[in-house]
Amino acid sequence: MNKIKNISLMSKVWFVIALLILLLWVIPTMVSFYKKQKIYDKKVQELQVLDKREGVHSEAKNFHIGLFKKDAQRYFSSVEVNSIANNAYEVEMLMEKSQIQVFNAFLKKISLDYAVALEDNLLFKEVNDSMSVKMVLKPY
Amino acid sequence: MSNQQKYITITHYKEREFYFLNYAIQTNDGFISKEIEQFHESEKEKFIERIKSLQREFPNNQVVSISLVANQSIHQERDRNRASAEIFSNNFVIQDKIDVGSIPTTLYFSPFAILYQQYKGGLTDELKLLIGYFDRKLFMMFATSDKIHQSWIIGTRGLTEKQIAERVYKSMQAYYKISYNFADHLDMLVSDESPKLLKVLREELSLHIELTQNSIHNLLHDMASSDEKVKNSYIKTLKKIESIREIAESKMGNKQDEFKRQHILDEKLDDIKLVNDEKKGILETVKGLFSSSPSEEGSFMTRSLTSTLPILAVFAMGGFFHLQNEDISNKLSIKDSQIVAQHTNLALAKISDNVFLAMGKNAELKKAILSTKKIDIKGIVWGIEPLKNSLNEVYANGKFDIKPLENFMTEFTFKSK
Numbered sequence: 110m111n112k113i114k115n116i117s118l119m120s121k122v123w124f125v126i127a128l129l130i131l132l133l134w135v136i137p138t139m140v141s142f143y144k145k146q147k148i149y150d151k152k153v154q155e156l157q158v159l160d161k162r163e164g165v166h167s168e169a170k171n172f173h174i175g176l177f178k179k180d181a182q183r184y185f186s187s188v189e190v191n192s193i194a195n196n197a198y199e200v201e202m203l204m205e206k207s208q209i210q211v212f213n214a215f216l217k218k219i220s221l222d223y224a225v226a227l228e229d230n231l232l233f234k235e236v237n238d239s240m241s242v243k244m245v246l247k248p249y
Numbered sequence: 250m251s252n253q254q255k256y257i258t259i260t261h262y263k264e265r266e267f268y269f270l271n272y273a274i275q276t277n278d279g280f281i282s283k284e285i286e287q288f289h290e291s292e293k294e295k296f297i298e299r300i301k302s303l304q305r306e307f308p309n310n311q312v313v314s315i316s317l318v319a320n321q322s323i324h325q326e327r328d329r330n331r332a333s334a335e336i337f338s339n340n341f342v343i344q345d346k347i348d349v350g351s352i353p354t355t356l357y358f359s360p361f362a363i364l365y366q367q368y369k370g371g372l373t374d375e376l377k378l379l380i381g382y383f384d385r386k387l388f389m390m391f392a393t394s395d396k397i398h399q400s401w402i403i404g405t406r407g408l409t410e411k412q413i414a415e416r417v418y419k420s421m422q423a424y425y426k427i428s429y430n431f432a433d434h435l436d437m438l439v440s441d442e443s444p445k446l447l448k449v450l451r452e453e454l455s456l457h458i459e460l461t462q463n464s465i466h467n468l469l470h471d472m473a474s475s476d477e478k479v480k481n482s483y484i485k486t487l488k489k490i491e492s493i494r495e496i497a498e499s500k501m502g503n504k505q506d507e508f509k510r511q512h513i514l515d516e517k518l519d520d521i522k523l524v525n526d527e528k529k530g531i532l533e534t535v536k537g538l539f540s541s542s543p544s545e546e547g548s549f550m551t552r553s554l555t556s557t558l559p560i561l562a563v564f565a566m567g568g569f570f571h572l573q574n575e576d577i578s579n580k581l582s583i584k585d586s587q588i589v590a591q592h593t594n595l596a597l598a599k600i601s602d603n604v605f606l607a608m609g610k611n612a613e614l615k616k617a618i619l620s621t622k623k624i625d626i627k628g629i630v631w632g633i634e635p636l637k638n639s640l641n642e643v644y645a646n647g648k649f650d651i652k653p654l655e656n657f658m659t660e661f662t663f664k665s666k
Contacts, residue, residue, distance in 0.1 A: 120556035127560040135567040142574040145581055152584040159591045169587060206614075209605050216598040224583065226590035231597055233617040240614070249586040 161217050166180060169224045172248040184211050186239070197228075198215040199243065206240050224248055257307040259300055260469040261352065265386050265450045268296045271466040272303055272310075280470045292351075300353050302549035313356040313469040316483065317356045320344055334358070336365050340397045347483050355484060360388040361400060362481035363468050366552035367461065368392075368436050376423065378432035382439040382446070383465060384615050387417065391424055391432055399424055410446045410491045414453035419456070440465045596621045612661060623665045629654075630661040659663055 170176070170249075174190045177200075181188040187203035204212060219227060230243035235241075258280065268288040273280040289298035304310055311631035321344035327333045331417045333343045342359040349357065360381045368379050368417040372394040381388040389404040401420050405413045425431045436459045437447070447460055448570040472478045600619050604626060608614060618625045624644065630636050632649060652660045 117556065119553070123556045123560050127563045130560070130567060131563050135563055135570060138567060140572050142570050142577060143537055145577045149577055149581050149584060152581065152588060156584065156591065159588065159595065161595075164529065169583075209601065213598040213602050216594050216601070219275045220587055220594050221591035224587070226586060227594050227597065229593055229597070229618045229620045229622070231601065231617075232613060233619065235613075235615045249583070249590070 111238050137226075156221075160221055162221060167222070169221060172198070172225045172246065174222045177246075179223070181215070184208070184215055193245070195247070198244065199245055201241060201243045203209060203236065203239050203241050206235075206238070209240065219246070254309065255307055256309045257303070257311075258470045258473040259303050259312045260314065260466045260473075261296075261300065261312070261354075262317065262384075262465055262469075263290070264317075266290045268293070270296060270299060271464070272307075273466075273470040273471075275470070280299060280474060280664055282467065282470060285464075285466060297352055304353065311355050311473045311479075312348060312353045313358070313473045314352070314354045315363070315383070315465055315469060316344060316347075316357055316359050317386065318344055318348075318599055319386060319402050319404060321361065321402070323361055323390060323397050331481045334362055334481050336362050336397060336481060337369070338395070340365075340482075342400075344483070349390045356479060357484045358469065358472050358482055360386075361390055361397075363472060364388060364390060364438055365392070365397070366472060366478055366481065367438055367468070371436065371459075375434060376428075377434040377436060378417075380417070380435065380437045382437065382441070382443065384440075387413065389417070389420055391428075393524040398428065398430075410443075410449040411453065414447060414449045418454055435459070437461070438463065438468075441466075457572070490559050526651065593621065603643045604640075607643050608636065609639065611636040611639070615660075625662075625664050627660065627662045630659050633659065636661065 117161075129197050143183075174192075178188050178190055181202060185202045185204045185208070187201075189201040191199045202212070218226070219225060225248050227244040228247065230245070232243040233240060234243070254468050256275045257272050257491075258275055259270070261268060261270045263269075266289060268290065270288065271282060271284070272285040273282040280397065286299065288299070300312060304312070323336065323340055323342050323343055325339050327335070327341045328343050331343050331345055332347045333341045334339055342361045344359070345359055360383050364379045364381045368377075370375070372392055374393055374395075376398070379390050379392055382405075385405050387405060388400075389403065390400040391398045403413070403416050405416075408416070418587075421432055433456065435450075435454065437450075438461045439446075440463070447458065447519065450456075451458055538573040585621065600621065604617065604619065604624060605614070608628065612628045612630045614626060615658055616627045625645075634650055639664050640647055640649060644663075646666050648662075648664045648666070650662045652662055654663075
């Protein structure tokens with residue numbers, strides 16, 4: 110008790126300010142961080158359930174036209190990616206009609222491999238006995 | 250000689266719940282002490298006002314007090330972070346801080362400094378135990394002519410004289426254990442007469458004890474009587490007592506210089522006064538809250554840095570969690586978007602799968618628009634009923650239409666509701 114009494118007034122003022130900052134800023138920020146950390150862990154688990162990929166599961170990469178094209182060309186005969194309005198990309202892929210299952214599997218992993226969202230609209234069209242699929246991708 | 254030219258020493262200290270005040274006129278032949286005044290602690294304001302009125306009456310003054318705290322001790326080196334007073338050569342008495350509160354004080358002595366001044370003439374190469382008995386505490390130090398070797402403070406409140414004597418003896422034994430040197434002489438300075446304690450001490454220690462009895466006021470008046478002793482104060486002063494007298498005396502009789510002399514005296518005294526409440530305005534009071542006493546200036550930077558440590562630590566911690574929070578918020582937002590996107594993709598893949606499975610070998614797709622909300626497909630059909638049934642299984646109540654083509658084929662369209 111004497112020791113506290115002997116502390117200078119300036120030190121006491123600093124201490125009170127520090128305490129206020131701790132109570133009003135640091136602790137709420139800390140609590141918010143730990144809450145968000147918990148939610149994040151839950152989201153990661155939720156996404157793991159939705160992840161149907163086989164083999165090594167890598168984190169989603171930022172969308173890059175060249176990279177995406179190269180990746181898609183491994184499955185489909187022709188891949189065209191064009192930039193359109195609102196920071197979105199129109200993708201047209203040409204495939205054999207028998208490759209629809211491959212396309213569906215590709216669809217299931219686009220947003221896991223790339224940080225992109227697919228517009229809720231797929232356009233299928235027969236072109237010279239092949240199937241063309243058009244879709245719009247929007248990076249988030 | 251008028252009051253203004255007299256050099257006086259005002260002494261005060263607190264014992265139990267009373268403040269004791271005295272003043273003495275210092276002369277070349279010693280000091281002439283006045284009557285001791287006593288104030289209850291509830292009359293603190295009155296007590297302070299009395300000191301101030303004496304200061305006004307005798308501008309050439311020193312206000313002297315004694316530190317009776319139990320946490321002071323003698324060291325070989327000065328501690329710049331604490332209040333210290335040089336006793337002699339390489340001996341310093343040190344305590345945490347000077348705490349005289351709002352009571353004016355210009356000189357502040359440790360009982361150890363007083364003890365040394367009282368007995369330094371009698372110190373030799375032989376170890377001597379010097380004891381000061383003030384405010385029911387025994388201030389003990391083992392000294393020779395060149396050094397103070399060890400100091401102790403023993404509280405005696407609630408103890409019998411015999412118990413006190415035993416503790417003194419134990420201290421001597423303890424010192425013998427660390428130095429292999431026993432004090433054969435004991436000098437004792439007491440502020441109150443205590444013949445019984447002296448008798449018991451003599452019996453218990455079997456030592457010859459030189460006893461001096463003097464009041465704290467007289468000891469303090471004596472300490473403030475010369476520069477040589479004044480330098481033992483915790484409160485540092487550059488002012489020479491003699492020079493104050495000289496200044497005062499040289500200006501005596503010259504009434505025209507009265508104001509100037511007064512001004513010089515005030516300037517000289519200001520630098521050693523702890524508190525000058527008389528001229529304190531609100532601004533000064535506020536400034537005073539954020540400043541240190543002159544004796545503590547040496548450690549001001551250190552203390553400022555130390556006092557800001559908690560706030561720096563809090564900011565560092567807050568900054569760290571703020572950045573972490575921002576980071577996790579971004580990650581969380583990305584994960585949210587990814588989960589929504591993945592749900593959509595899985596739904597679309599399932600719809601596509603269902604539509605192509607439903608058509609099977611009964612139809613061939615020409616064009617289709619698929620979304621999670623609706624589908625619109627067109628193609629050539631070979632088995633109308635099986636196709637219709639299959640599509641209706643996936644999308645109940647969908648609109649199924651057929652149209653014969655010129656080449657004997659049949660076109661179908663299907664739209665979900």
